[in-house]
Every structure is written in C-alpha cells, then in structure tokens.
Amino acid sequence: MGGMAMHYIWWIVALLLIGGEVVMPGYFMLWIGIAAAAMGITLLAVPGMAPLAQAVLFAVFTFVSCFVYWKYVRPRIARIPSGNERLNRRGEQLIGQRLTLCDAIVNGRGKARVGDGMWLVNGPDLPVGATVEVTGIEGTTLRVKAADVG
Structure with missing residues (x-):
C-alpha cells in the first residue's frame, strides 16, 4: 500500500480500538486508539515514515496517552461523585x-x-x-x- 494511504490505516485502527472500548469499557483501548489516531495525524505530516519508525512512534504515543490517563484523567474521574453510591443498597x-x-x-x-x-x-x-x-x-x-x- 502506498505511503499516502497509511494514515487511513492508523485511523481505521483507532476507530476499531475506540469502538472496542464502547463494547468492552475499561479505558484501556480508548487510550491506545487515541495513540493510533495521533499516528494517523503524524503520517499526514510525514507521509514517507518507515514502518519500523511508525511502530516505535506508536509505542511512544501509546505510553504517553496511557500515562496521561493514569496520572491526570483517572484521579479526576475518581473524585467525581457518581450519585450511585447506594444503588444496590x-x-x-x-x-x-x-x-x-x-x-x-x-x-x-x-x-x-x-x-x-x-x-x-x-x-x-x-x-x-x-x-x-x-x-x-x-x-x-x-x-x-x-x-x-x-
């Protein structure tokens, strides 16, 4: 497949991962899907990137997006009262x-x-x-x- 269309592959991967998050929630696939979307955007800017470089950069984006979730998003979500503390009681x-x-x-x-x-x-x-x-x-x-x- 030509280098110009590779960003579409990353966006499809992103959509599949984010869709997987909808089906099986847990915030894990969402953040990897965000990393895949970032790869799609990166390949728009640098269309001739080698596959090995893409894989390494995707791993870095995945690590960064998961770190952002763990360090910043998750603690904020934990502080939000759900209002359902007594739901099953x-x-x-x-x-x-x-x-x-x-x-x-x-x-x-x-x-x-x-x-x-x-x-x-x-x-x-x-x-x-x-x-x-x-x-x-x-x-x-x-x-x-x-x-x-x-």
Missing part, C-alpha cells in the same frame, strides 16, 4: 424517607410500608398509621423515629 436509599407504619411498633419492633412491600423497623413504640422517618439501617431492619408533623 436499597435500605440505605431509604434513609431520610418518611414511611407509614402498617404494623404498630411494639417493644421497639414493627413494620412499615415501602412501595408495595413491608420492611421491619426498630424504633419507639408507635401506633399503626403513624408516620416515621428512616434514620439508619441494621441488616434488613430499618431504624426509625417518629416523623415531625408539620
């Missing part, structure tokens, strides 16, 4: 919510309606129908207190 999602007792709390134990189900609750003795606020969770039992009516 439904009980913790209920903290602060107000619920209605479907079984009175007697001797510190009762049940409250959550959606179409019921959860065990621990708290002060309260009658059926009382509104409680979830203050915490212990295993599968919600800690509650009487909700301030207002």
